[in-house]
Amino acid sequence: MLxxxxxxxxxxxxxxxxxxxRDLNLEVEQGGFMSVIGPxxxxxxxxxxxxxxxxxxxxGIAEVNGKSPREARIAREFGVVFQSPNLxxxxxxxxxxxxxxxxxxxxxxxxxxxxxxxxDLVGLSEFARHHPLQLSGGMQQRVAIARALxxxxxxxxxxxxxxxxxxxxxxxxxxxxMRIWSQLSATILFITHSITEAVLLSxxxxxxxxxxGHIHKVIDIDLAHPRTAETREDPRFYKHxxxxxxxxxxxxxx
Amino acid sequence: MTSYLTTLGRTIRHRLTRATRGPAPSVFExxxxxxxxxxxxxxxxxxxxxxxxxxxxxxxxxxxxxxKLVTGTDSIKMPHVWDIVVFFGSETSQGENFTVFLLRNxxxxxxxxxxxxxxGATCGLITGIVISRSRLIASGLMPLIVAxxxxxxxxxxxxxxxxxxxxxxxxxxxxxxxxxFPITVATARGIxxxxxxxxxxxxxxxxxNRTILTTLEVPFALPLMFVGLETAAAMSVVGAIVAELPFGxxxxxxxxxxxxxxFFIFEPRALYAAAIGACALGAVFVLLIRGIGFFALGHRxxxxxx
Numbered sequence: 001m002l003x004x005x006x007x008x009x010x011x012x013x014x015x016x017x018x019x020x021x022r023d024l025n026l027e028v029e030q031g032g033f034m035s036v037i038g039p040x041x042x043x044x045x046x047x048x049x050x051x052x053x054x055x056x057x058x059x060g061i062a063e064v065n066g067k068s069p070r071e072a073r074i075a076r077e078f079g080v081v082f083q084s085p086n087l088x089x090x091x092x093x094x095x096x097x098x099x100x101x102x103x104x105x106x107x108x109x110x111x112x113x114x115x116x117x118x119x120d121l122v123g124l125s126e127f128a129r130h131h132p133l134q135l136s137g138g139m140q141q142r143v144a145i146a147r148a149l150x151x152x153x154x155x156x157x158x159x160x161x162x163x164x165x166x167x168x169x170x171x172x173x174x175x176x177x178m179r180i181w182s183q184l185s186a187t188i189l190f191i192t193h194s195i196t197e198a199v200l201l202s203x204x205x206x207x208x209x210x211x212x213g214h215i216h217k218v219i220d221i222d223l224a225h226p227r228t229a230e231t232r233e234d235p236r237f238y239k240h241x242x243x244x245x246x247x248x249x250x251x252x253x254x
Numbered sequence: 255m256t257s258y259l260t261t262l263g264r265t266i267r268h269r270l271t272r273a274t275r276g277p278a279p280s281v282f283e284x285x286x287x288x289x290x291x292x293x294x295x296x297x298x299x300x301x302x303x304x305x306x307x308x309x310x311x312x313x314x315x316x317x318x319x320x321x322k323l324v325t326g327t328d329s330i331k332m333p334h335v336w337d338i339v340v341f342f343g344s345e346t347s348q349g350e351n352f353t354v355f356l357l358r359n360x361x362x363x364x365x366x367x368x369x370x371x372x373x374g375a376t377c378g379l380i381t382g383i384v385i386s387r388s389r390l391i392a393s394g395l396m397p398l399i400v401a402x403x404x405x406x407x408x409x410x411x412x413x414x415x416x417x418x419x420x421x422x423x424x425x426x427x428x429x430x431x432x433x434x435f436p437i438t439v440a441t442a443r444g445i446x447x448x449x450x451x452x453x454x455x456x457x458x459x460x461x462x463n464r465t466i467l468t469t470l471e472v473p474f475a476l477p478l479m480f481v482g483l484e485t486a487a488a489m490s491v492v493g494a495i496v497a498e499l500p501f502g503x504x505x506x507x508x509x510x511x512x513x514x515x516x517f518f519i520f521e522p523r524a525l526y527a528a529a530i531g532a533c534a535l536g537a538v539f540v541l542l543i544r545g546i547g548f549f550a551l552g553h554r555x556x557x558x559x560x
Binding site for chain 1 (some may be wrong): 279361449451452454455456458459460465469473474476499551552553554
């Protein structure tokens with residue numbers, strides 16, 4: 001069974017008359033980490049929204065763990081992290097992480113325990129009682145990741161989660177995400193604008209081209225795991241970066 | 255007094271610079287910002303607000319006396335401040351202490367205003383939620399609500415008094431009518447300001463519309479709703495007083511104002527005292543709402559949209 005599958009996926013925004021996706025095909029193995037990279041407005045976010053049941057495709061099939069996105073959502077098999085952390089300012093960090101569990105109707109003791117565990121995982125246990133606005137942007141995003149993980153999803157959708165952060169913070173969070181992913185063995189679909197980020201994190205990088213959006217090329221990244229700060233100095237890392245860059249250039253001239 | 259004023263000045267200056275500079279942007283991951291408004295800071299700022307309010311009252315009194323002196327206005331039009339203060343201890347024609355008499359009427363007005371505020375707030379909250387739900391309902395309903403606000407309530411009040419009588423019902427009705435609009439608008443605007451991503455996130459957790467309303471939308475809109483409530487609180491007092499103005503009313507601040515006005519030439523201080531009573535009632539209402547907001551909003555501030 002595949003973690004994610006899209007076949008002949010199409011999405012048309014009829015009111016705006018925009019064809020966002022056409023005949024998009026994609027396969028991600030369970031436990032795989034796929035980055036999707038492409039020019040702005042090529043439909044990357046639309047793809048993620050279809051997989052997470054926030055938008056419906058106009059044609060084709062999308063599957064999460066062999067189920068339709070709706071079934072997968074009802075079975076709570078995936079978590080979503082957006083570019084903006086979207087934390088609730090009036091709740092403490094801990095209660096923000098508990099939010100999905102609260103909606104799911106899990107009892108208080110258990111949701112507290114799980115939330116503490118997740119905060120531990122992202123290294124923010126000591127900030128459980130803080131309010132989100134007392135944290136830096138990077139820490140807020142880590143809380144958002146902890147919140148998405150609290151449902152114990154087997155699939156994680158991330159839409160440019162580190163896009164609004166500075167380079168230093170982003171580098172650190174990339175490594176952090178690698179560490180978390182190695183502990184969880186979840187399938188991750190990661191949307192980004194950064195080539196180096198995509199290469200460092202992924203087992204596969206899907207290069208998209210736009211108008212209408214489809215997958216131009218999928219590049220396997222065969223760098224060893226676990227990936228660390230040293231991975232960035234590996235000559236093969238640069239080869240992959242070049243490959244992705246070339247594919248992106250082709251995609252935008254298509 | 256002087257040292258107090260310097261401290262006050264320093265506090266205000268400090269708060270102003272902090273407000274314009276805002277929180278410092280953080281560059282490094284583990285450098286976290288100071289709490290933007292901690293509980294103790296909120297208490298301190300509440301205390302200095304009270305100090306400023308008292309100071310302003312003193313300034314108004316001094317200005318009153320200066321204007322009286324400079325323009326040479328006689329004591330019938332502008333009685334001395336201390337004469338007005340003394341008047342609160344005088345006796346009415348019924349032999350009752352004036353302050354007691356005034357408070358009795360303030361209570362009657364306040365009761366009507368409070369019921370009206372409660373009714374108006376409940377209706378406004380519901381309308382605000384409905385409006386925020388549907389663009390169609392919003393665009394159809396808003397012009398009607400705004401047009402209704404343009405009706406001069408003073409002109410309609412006598413008709414309402416004939417219809418509903420001079421009692422508390424009329425007071426509450428008019429107070430509710432005036433409070434309804436600001437709360438409706440504040441609720442609708444607050445809910446409309448909820449980021450779409452936050453709503454989407456809750457949907458992915460499988461949250462129902464009701465759960466989204468109670469865990470996200472209403473808490474998010476709360477600081478704005480309290481701004482609407484505060485405006486509404488002052489309006490509710492005005493509404494209740496207007497309801498007491500038509501002929502036939504028996505008690506309330508409106509009646510006191512009207513009778514004092516009729517006897518203004520003989521006793522001008524009564525009208526000013528009644529006006530002070532109305533101001534005080536309005537202030538108490540606003541402060542009560544602010545007090546509730548102080549606790550309900552936790553570490554957030556009124557009007558803050560995050």
